[in-house]
Amino acid sequence: MWSPVKQTPTCVVILFSIHYVLKAEKLLKRNGISHDVIPVPREISSDCGMAVEFPYLEQERVVGLLSSADIRIAGLYRRDGKDSFQPLFLDNITANAVN
């Protein structure tokens, strides 16, 4: 099994900081959405952080929850298999200089 999230396909969401990953985890837990915190898969980013995986069917609900909690999404992917990712949304990850 390539994902512990029972319903497949899944979504993988990348957030800007581990703080937001844990905030998202708390939100999903509170709303009873099955999910897992996973290392950011190599196939989608070289970032060394964590990402959140959840059932593809919950995509709209999760995006809504994140948005209502002011959690900015860095990248959102559909995952159809262990190494199969398809981008659904990508933030412009040019981190701005402090202004």
Add this chain to the structure above:
Amino acid sequence: MPPTPAPIYADNAATSFPKPREVLDAVASVLDKVSLSPGRSAHRYSLECSRIIFNAREALAQLFNCPDSSRIAFTCNVTEALNVGIFGLAGMKLYPGDHVITTALEHNSVMRPLRYLEKTADISISILPVSGEGEVMVSELPRLMRDNTRLIVANHVSNVTGAVADIEAIGRQKGAALFMVDAAQSAGVFPIDVVRMNIDMLAFTGHKSLLGPTGSGGFYLRHGLALRPLKMGGTGSNSETEIQPDFMPDLYEAGTPNTVGIAGLGAGVGFVSRTGLAVIREHEQRLCRLFLEGLARMKEITVYGPAQGKERAAVISLRVKGKSESEIAQRLDRDFNIMVRAGLHCAPGAHRTMGTFADGTVRFSFGFFNTEGDVAACLAALEIISRN
């Protein structure tokens, strides 16, 4: 020689002692069970560290009614937090020619950065005066406000007299200026609501009334307000770019944090929240009242600060007629096993307003774990010392 009595710690305004059992357990558990690099690696220990820090951040956000816990950043103490606040504004919101208002009760961790900017960055400073009882005269604020007042910095509770400043009234009158609060002595005892009090930046420390270990502290920063960070570096986020992240908390938290300290701080905040600020405050104020009542009966002793019956923290500054402050502190420690702090308490301005500069005072500060017996022992010792 009679046997040495059990030690009494009455220096909680410096660092609280003892700590709740769960703070010790939290610290030991981090050192013992999980590694110490949050947000850096993807293994379970690193994730567990991140969770500990996340939970501490959420607990602090709740304590200060901060709507978004990402607006809390950790530092190693309140001094660092105040330095991030004051120096971080310079060149961002505070420019040459700008005006800052602060109070006569500030600690050196506020006054030294401000005086430095006064000298090097051409900012001007006005000082809110203090009443004879050592209380900040907020009524004077409108008179000091100018068109170019960019920042107001105020100490919530004086570390010298225990006087409580009406920060809600200051927040109400801040106008277009930013409002920074030094909550070193108040966090964990007095209610702080960053929304209701209109606070733009709140600086706190972990090792006093939040009952955490030394080396822990932080600040709250209002949404939309950005400071220049004092340090930049690895954050575990945006690793592909060489530009410091522009989002909180990462912006201000470069480098591996004090995971051990933050774990203890989180447990301390948990203890405070579960016990309740009202219960903690009531206990400390009862001890304070007993102490003040006892002192009032000793004619050789002068107490500084708010009159009896006024709201205050359990921080009591006093002098004994004909005795030097250092001598009293030394005798309390050596002969009675009572630990207090003598001198200026890093707040020379406060002592100037009370007329106790440059010798300072002897400061007793009681915490949640002190008892009425401790207070009685302190009074008995002072009675003996003041008589011979």
